[in-house]
Amino acid sequence: MTNTPTELKYAASHEWLASDGTVGITHFAQDQLGDVVYVELPEVGRVVTAGETVAVVESVKTASDIYAPASGTIVAVNDELTGTPELVNSGPYEGGWLFKLDVTGEGDLMDAAEYEAANN
Numbered sequence: 055m056t057n058t059p060t061e062l063k064y065a066a067s068h069e070w071l072a073s074d075g076t077v078g079i080t081h082f083a084q085d086q087l088g089d090v091v092y093v094e095l096p097e098v099g100r101v102v103t104a105g106e107t108v109a110v111v112e113s114v115k116t117a118s119d120i121y122a123p124a125s126g127t128i129v130a131v132n133d134e135l136t137g138t139p140e141l142v143n144s145g146p147y148e149g150g151w152l153f154k155l156d157v158t159g160e161g162d163l164m165d166a167a168e169y170e171a172a173n174n
Contacts, residue, residue, distance in 0.1 A: 063167035104161025
């Protein structure tokens with residue numbers, strides 16, 4: 055596995071969490087999904103619990119639920135994904151982020167080395 059930024063934390067369900075609350079799916083996850091064609095984002099202001107389904111990413115292969123890697127309140131969503139869902143494929147750690155959380159409690163997250171070990 056390659057391309058697992060060390061500054062992020064990772065859920066076993068392949069979401070990443072940045073220290074500022076930004077959430078996306080991993081390079082590994084977007085690669086497994088294939089070409090992303092639609093992203094259903096959560097509502098801003100929604101209070102979520104770690105592990106709760108909050109979004110859906112649909113690809114040419116399948117539709118996958120996206121889970122909150124931490125508890126908190128959704129404070130922003132990536133509106134660019136509405137018109138260009140392929141950003142999830144081209145920049146899963148940059149322009150392809152999904153939403154931002156005001157984190158109140160982290161779920162069971164891994165560092166980059168643990169995530170890579172779990173997926174090799």
